Amino acid sequence: MSKLKVLVGKRLRQMRKERGLTQAALAERADMIDTYLAGVERGERNIALETLEKIMTALNAEPIDAFRFGELEAGKGLEGKRDVIRLLGAFLEERSMEEIELVRKMAKDIMATIDAEKRKMK
Known part of the structure; x- marks a missing residue:
């Protein structure tokens, strides 16, 4: 997996959780299948810019926010x-x-x- 896909996926998951959304709820807002969104969050999917834009719109965030990796919390x-x-x-x-x-x-x-x-x- 590419580092960028993993980092973006982790950042999207973090933003979704901060907003109290389930994957199913965010997927519905972004007009996509929840299993696809799960793959994006795990860094397994190479998403198009249009897809990223849909997700960010559904999160009510700017596209650049998906790349603010400094906001990520380190796990244990x-x-x-x-x-x-x-x-x-x-x-x-x-x-x-x-x-x-x-x-x-x-x-x-x-x-x-x-x-x-x-x-x-x-």
Whole structure:
């Protein structure tokens, strides 16, 4: 599955739940089958822009809101870690190589500091 499909699907699910809608209710509003919407939310469907527009209209939201991945909450466990890593990747893909390298160096320094603090506590 593509990272983008998974992230958009998770974001759509989050927006639907925030509005207190079931998949069936949102699918009806968007004039689509609920099993299709479920596939979109799981990141299994490669949706057309027209379909995304229908969903966003049914959610009373702007299309750009489907791409606001910073709004996603990270889950727990390994899948939560993977979600966060995907989010970081999505943020970084739009940045220059110099910016990405700066973030990498900062992350390395932060992790070294965390590891040093852990060693002190032992």
